[in-house]
Amino acid sequence: MRAMAYESYGGSDVLKEMRLPLPKVAPGEVLVKVECAGVNPVDWKIMAGGLDALMDVVHPVVPGWDVAGTVVRLGIDVPEFAEGDEVMAYARKDYVHGGTFAEYVSVPVRALARKPASLGWEQAAGLPLAGLTAYQLLTRLDTGPTDTVLVHGAAGGVGSLGVQIARSLGARVIGTASPHNHERLRGMGCEPVEYGDGLTERVRALAPDGVSVVADFVGGVLDVTLAVLRDGGRHASIADHSVLGSGGQWMWVRPSAADLTELARLADTGALTVPVLRTFPLHELPEAFELSRSGGAAGKIVVRP
Structure with a gap:
């Protein structure tokens, strides 16, 4: 699959487009085809080594924790979802490695919720972490x-x-x-x-x-x-x-399917909207990171593989 990844800490210049194997799908996980992935400041802060004291890192790292997409494969014991389901997630795992700025990402069910019908892919990808x-x-x-x-x-x-x-x-x-x-x-x-x-x-x-x-x-x-x-x-x-x-x-945000499902409900009732500032193609992730780094963005920055 196509992915943006880095093999050492640094600035946006360390990001490269790579061809990587499809992620393995562990028990209690699903494989999601990424429609859009949201950019958050934590993504480039991790890339710069900002969380090295807190989280183990396995290179090459595909950054990104926000995703909206379609379930294409189920792991063992995942009765909650089916192939073809439209979902979103704050897909943080216990170590930094296989993130969402790629064509596919594996996501633990504990982090996964159904995409609200009221939100497009860009908005759904910008909702989970924030x-x-x-x-x-x-x-x-x-x-x-x-x-x-x-x-x-x-x-x-x-x-x-x-x-x-x-x-x-x-x-x-x-x-x-x-x-x-x-x-x-x-x-x-x-x-x-x-x-x-x-x-x-x-x-x-x-x-x-x-x-x-x-x-x-x-x-x-x-x-x-x-x-x-x-x-x-x-x-x-x-x-x-x-x-x-x-x-x-x-506080530090935790992945939560239940909380994300409540946010989806609020979106579908009209109580919650997600403004999107700009959408980038996957290979322009360095530019997306630089826009995020500049600060003051009045809306979410999104990447579409």
Whole structure:
């Protein structure tokens, strides 16, 4: 099969198009023909060696953890799916090797959900990692209808899904973003505020009694979080482990078929949309990584083999 892969750590220049064997399909896995694969910052951070202390790596590495595609082969003991099923997954495994920027990828059933009918392939490929990150953080904080939520980084790939998910849970949402993203956030039911100097005062103007939940998707904002969080409030971050010292939670997204199925349900009810910024062909994965690395992308970046 065709795949983009690398044999040593580095920048986008280490990515090469290779011909690799079809992945083996272990018990409890399926083989998915990749229709689209979503790009996430973690993909190029791993390629640069950023998770070397945490995860074993087997070269050559096909990067990528987000996928939407069609089941073409079943492993042993997979009664949940059939060949031809349209699926999506946050296909992270226990080590780094066979990812989603390829024509085929094997996926554990524990990570696999059916693709929502309301989403195209590009949108479905952009949902799993970012959507699960936002959903798991907000639900772990017991977000509900009585909450006012502050979302740091509300216009980003994770943040924009977090805004929509928090709204679906019934919460009021205030979100930090650049002014050019404010109108888009208002369309999601968010009350946008500009980040930077004076952010604490701007949030306090909207929520004089403070907010009850803070979802930090950017890092470096703990001082603002603590300044606007009311007594008894809850907060968590995906980017700043120092929150642990102030009663917050530091989170890393987990593959979950059940959680991803709930996100699919939200998409099919119209409560969740996935904006796609740009789609690249497989051989232009280095360009897709560079666009992701540039930051500020208002939508998901997707690769179509």
